[in-house]
Amino acid sequence: MRTGKRELQRLIAYEAARILTELRSDNVTYACQKAAAKYGITKRQFLPTREEVESALREQQRLVRGERQTDTLRTLRLSALNAMQALIQFNPKLVGAVFDGTADSNSCVKLHLFADTPEDLLFTLSDLHIPWQEKQHRLQFSDGRKESVPCFIFNADGVGFELVVLPAKNPRNHPLDPLDNQPIQGASIKQLQQLVDTPG
Template sequence: MGKRSAALEGHDLVREAARILCEERLTDYRLAKQKATKRLGLSLHTAMPSNADIQAAVLEYQQLFGGHAYAKHLERLRRTALQAMEMLAPFTPRMVGAAATGAAHPGHRLQLHCFTDAPEDLDIFCMERGIDFDTGERRYRFADGRTRDIPMLSFQAGDVGVDVAIFSELGRRQVPLSPTDGQPVKRLDRGDVQALLAANHDTDDEPSPPSRRVA
């Protein structure tokens, strides 16, 4: 196969994987690539695109085809983040994940990072407020090459699922790596989230260009 054919094949694979993620509401990029490879009839030995390329394609797909539903869902995630971050202020919450990047669909839950050296304090905090939650762990990879299982607390905020990873106070400076691009995850504070919402609101309020009259 020539270089041009291989490039076109890779481009098709990226777009198909992004479409699958959005339409089937998957969050597993590896599974989306496998499905895309099969649906396009490509060899199992086809070079897989990077997760970063897939994420960029998801964002492009949603901006092109997601329409009002995508915009409202993203806004709902971010507004829920603001409310949850206000409630969890003693634990210095940060928003991460699809709500931060914009490459989101209804299959995504809101992802927050909080910080305390006593994870049980967050459990008690939620119990005192009558919040039903589940606990677990999520594995994160760090720049030193190590992986660590971080305590996780999950609850529902209306129709939005919220996952809160509970890092130690030292974890403020030890930022885990994104599974998408291998770079430190982007942690957004409340001011950052408010700025995203304001920017989106300003865009929505922009006047439509005047229609052209056809003689």
């Protein structure tokens, strides 16, 4: 019996969600590719959307973790909100699992910040007495350019943070999601406050 495209996408989405849970990862692109390989799928058109994988992951988390999942997500979002308020001059945007609601206790808070130079952020982190480590994060942008951008990592009160520094001079040149080549979605301070204030 042939499996239709929609059914394949659903199967891959649920398998990708299982992989993300098993690996304690939030790399949706990798999980989709690994899940697709299990079903012998190589064409991008058969991959589920990010929203479908996130929906499958949230469903699994509700079944397995119940209320603990809701409490963990709220705690992480409050930590994100505090950090964003401390870094408000960089127009922070919350992205990743804490934004989309699939975060668990192993997730870190991922922020996109906009600065003229990475040093601007480093001065602020120093003023806040935050020790950090630096790595490079490769992104593709909406103008077609691929570039490695600085990412600063630290822990605060048991929560991991990843701060990706993007150029302030061209904020409309959005970084793209590698799964669907669409602009990475996120929340401003105001939008995150609304998420925190909304039960469930």
